[in-house]
Amino acid sequence: MSIKGKAYIGGIYEHPSRKIDNKSIAELHTECAKGALDDAGLTFKDVDAYFCSGDVPGLGALSMPDYMGLTVKRQDSTNTGGSSYLFHVGHAAEAIAAGKCKVVLITCAGFGRRGTAVRERGGPDAPFEYPYGPVTVNLYAMAARRHMHEYGTTSEQLAWVKVSASHHAQHNPHAFLKKVVTVEDVLNSPMIADPLHRMDCCVVTDSGGAVLVVAPEIARQLKTPRVKLIGQGESSKGQMGGHVDLTYTGAVRSGPVAFAEAGVTPADIKYASIYDSFTITVVETIEDLGFCKKGEGGKFVSDGNLISGVGKLPFNTDGGGMCNNHPVNRGGITKIIEAVRQLRGEAHPKVQVKNCDIALAHGTGGSLGTRHSSATMIMERE
Amino acid sequence: MATAYQDRKIPVAPLNAGDAPFFEGAAAGKLMVKYCNDCKQYHHYPRPMCPFCYSTHTEWRQARGTGVVYSFSISRATGPIPYAIAYVTLDEGPTIMTNIVETDLDTIQCGQKVTVVFKPTEDPKLAVPMFKPA
Ligand SMILES: [Zn+2]
Numbered sequence: 001m002s003i004k005g006k007a008y009i010g011g012i013y014e015h016p017s018r019k020i021d022n023k024s025i026a027e028l029h030t031e032c033a034k035g036a037l038d039d040a041g042l043t044f045k046d047v048d049a050y051f052c053s054g055d056v057p058g059l060g061a062l063s064m065p066d067y068m069g070l071t072v073k074r075q076d077s078t079n080t081g082g083s084s085y086l087f088h089v090g091h092a093a094e095a096i097a098a099g100k101c102k103v104v105l106i107t108c109a110g111f112g113r114r115g116t117a118v119r120e121r122g123g124p125d126a127p128f129e130y131p132y133g134p135v136t137v138n139l140y141a142m143a144a145r146r147h148m149h150e151y152g153t154t155s156e157q158l159a160w161v162k163v164s165a166s167h168h169a170q171h172n173p174h175a176f177l178k179k180v181v182t183v184e185d186v187l188n189s190p191m192i193a194d195p196l197h198r199m200d201c202c203v204v205t206d207s208g209g210a211v212l213v214v215a216p217e218i219a220r221q222l223k224t225p226r227v228k229l230i231g232q233g234e235s236s237k238g239q240m241g242g243h244v245d246l247t248y249t250g251a252v253r254s255g256p257v258a259f260a261e262a263g264v265t266p267a268d269i270k271y272a273s274i275y276d277s278f279t280i281t282v283v284e285t286i287e288d289l290g291f292c293k294k295g296e297g298g299k300f301v302s303d304g305n306l307i308s309g310v311g312k313l314p315f316n317t318d319g320g321g322m323c324n325n326h327p328v329n330r331g332g333i334t335k336i337i338e339a340v341r342q343l344r345g346e347a348h349p350k351v352q353v354k355n356c357d358i359a360l361a362h363g364t365g366g367s368l369g370t371r372h373s374s375a376t377m378i379m380e381r382e
Numbered sequence: 383m384a385t386a387y388q389d390r391k392i393p394v395a396p397l398n399a400g401d402a403p404f405f406e407g408a409a410a411g412k413l414m415v416k417y418c419n420d421c422k423q424y425h426h427y428p429r430p431m432c433p434f435c436y437s438t439h440t441e442w443r444q445a446r447g448t449g450v451v452y453s454f455s456i457s458r459a460t461g462p463i464p465y466a467i468a469y470v471t472l473d474e475g476p477t478i479m480t481n482i483v484e485t486d487l488d489t490i491q492c493g494q495k496v497t498v499v500f501k502p503t504e505d506p507k508l509a510v511p512m513f514k515p516a
Binding site for chain 2: 126127128130134137139142190192193194196239241242370
């Protein structure tokens with residue numbers, strides 16, 4: 001059974017704030033849920049399934065429906081880090097296709113700036129890593145270093161990811177960073193963990209978002225333009241028992257599954273939301289999804305090739321995690337949201353891709369430097 | 383540019399059952415790695431079950447303590463002092479997370495030959511293997 005055409009994205013909402021005081025996490029999730037329901041023209045009473053990840057308080061998929069007064073018959077709390085929400089969309093489509101539910105609410109929200117992000121601790125690997133001082137940025141930095149060593153990727157090439165995102169962010173009034181930056185700005189920003197500079201890193205924000213996945217018969221009744229899910233794939237990748245290879249991601253598995261299910265190829269993708277925790281994340285992912293050959297990602301992202309209206313692969317037109325938003329250190333939900341805006345024709349006019357009929361969103365959770373998750377979803381405007 | 387190596391207080395995470403030989407071995411000056419008697423491969427991090435062939439006929443063996451740097455990063459703004467996190471590929475096969483020490487951190491390179499040293503942790507009974515240029 002395929003999920004192709006079995007589910008639609010019926011509602012989206014991205015919280016406009018990036019710094020938030022005096023709200024609880026549950027309250028912020030609820031505001032995001034309300035935003036997506038308003039977008040769709042639905043109410044909390046219409047929701048019959050709730051999916052969430054590790055950013056929810058309490059026993060997530062149990063606590064939040066109780067808090068919001070939902071009556072649900074399907075719950076999922078898959079936690080694969082920042083990619084979780086792209087996993088949820090696939091699982092939601094499967095549940096809808098199986099007739100288990102019709103309106104799936106997915107929320108993500110929290111306060112990244114308070115340092116309260118959920119951290120995965122105590123894995124079987126922890127004793128063998130913790131003494132060596134692994135933090136998010138130096139782990140991704142090791143992936144970047146090895147990619148440079150094997151393929152000649154340069155810091156200038158990585159910088160283009162940030163530069164391109166900043167060109168888009170200038171048009172987003174809610175973006176955390178709205179200033180257009182240059183390659184030189186990135187290279188001159190402080191070195192955090194060689195070879196990654198401060199501007200190779202995504203922003204840290206208090207924010208959130210929500211997505212509604214709905215059955216076809218519900219989608220036909222909604223006021224929103226119809227965006228159909230046509231493919232989704234997921235995987236994870238780790239240290240492989242010591243056969244460590246930091247030059248590729250789980251997208252080598254999630255991408256082909258999603259493309260095969262959708263019946264399209266990278267050449268058909270008009271817009272791509274690519275998870276951009278760090279600049280290197282984008283370069284490796286673009287290679288692994290087949291937008292260019294392995295090792296040529298650095299060249300591919302250079303010279304504005306990711307800038308809408310300029311390059312071949314417009315990406316992260318909201319400004320991405322690099323500049324716009326990375327709510328509670330989990331950027332997946334915003335990747336889905338901007339892809340849906342593009343397919344609806346609701347992106348900012350300065351960055352809206354013409355004739356955007358097929359779009360891709362990709363999420364990466366955890367760390368490229370140790371173990372991470374990958375999820376790819378492909379959507380079509382109907 | 384030069385970034386001098388400085389000793390760092392090494393924290394340890396709570397050990398799980400079966401983990402101790404790695405850390406107690408290091409305290410005794412030995413680099414201990416898990417070996418599978420069925421598929422004849424080493425793996426890391428250590429498990430009771432081989433992640434390659436799923437055999438439970440695994441045992442601790444002392445590695446030679448030599449290898450090459452697979453990748454590394456100098457953390458300059460994530461702690462009180464700069465330090466070099468790295469992956470080192472042991473001559474026995476597996477690539478393990480570690481630190482590169484006792485050298486100018488700015489001279490570290492992928493592919494560089496390194497040899498093991500043992501550094502004390504905050505727990506007096508436990509040490510960890512790190513590597514310096516060979
Ligand atoms: Zn084996």
